[in-house]
Amino acid sequence: MHRSATLAVIALALTLTACGSKVEDPVEQIVVRPPGVAAVPAAPAAWDLVAAGKAAFAVCTACHSAEPGGASGIGPNLHGVVGRGAGSVAGFSYSEAMAKSGLTWTESELDAFIANPSGKVPGTEMVAGQVADAQRRAAIIAYLASLKN
Numbered sequence: 001m002h003r004s005a006t007l008a009v010i011a012l013a014l015t016l017t018a019c020g021s022k023v024e025d026p027v028e029q030i031v032v033r034p035p036g037v038a039a040v041p042a043a044p045a046a047w048d049l050v051a052a053g054k055a056a057f058a059v060c061t062a063c064h065s066a067e068p069g070g071a072s073g074i075g076p077n078l079h080g081v082v083g084r085g086a087g088s089v090a091g092f093s094y095s096e097a098m099a100k101s102g103l104t105w106t107e108s109e110l111d112a113f114i115a116n117p118s119g120k121v122p123g124t125e126m127v128a129g130q131v132a133d134a135q136r137r138a139a140i141i142a143y144l145a146s147l148k149n
């Protein structure tokens with residue numbers, strides 16, 4: 001009886017401690033504004049995901065072009081890659097792993113590939129260009145998705 005009462009008190013104390021520390025944690029603020037009201041200028045056009053992605057794509061351009069009809073380099077041309085089958089750029093010599101992956105480059109497949117190329121497609125010849133940061137990947141993918149054929 002006594003023991004379980006003590007445990008209950010400890011459990012309560014732990015719960016309170018946990019709650020207390022949660023309150024101190026920084027929280028993400030979501031600002032709700034009525035339609036038509038301009039966004040606070042403190043969040044400038046800087047949060048243009050496509051523009052951010054275009055800038056972040058710089059790490060890819062050593063090997064990839066994303067120009068329409070652009071030549072493939074060390075890696076295949078990536079114009080219109082979102083929605084396209086993996087290993088499908090004519091004239092590019094893919095690894096067998098990529099050619100036979102059977103993947104379609106949806107945004108989530110691209111995310112997984114860019115996060116860890118050889119984890120997603122074991123045996124791929126894309127040996128660099130891994131992007132660890134999820135936000136950076138999201139921006140790059142938004143940029144690639146904005147490039148229509």
Ligand code: HEC
Binds near residue numbers: 059074097140
């Ligand atoms: C060091 C050169 C290099 C860099 C840097 C690089 N890649 Fe690649 N990438 C390749 C190669 C080579 C392939 C072909 C892989 C294969 O055949 O296995 C490839 C393939 C791909 C594919 C599959 C395309 C298709 O047609 O199936 C995507 C998508 C891709 N890369 C995206 C990126 C992105 C996004 C970046 C930048 C974050 C990047 N790559 C950086 C060399 C590179």
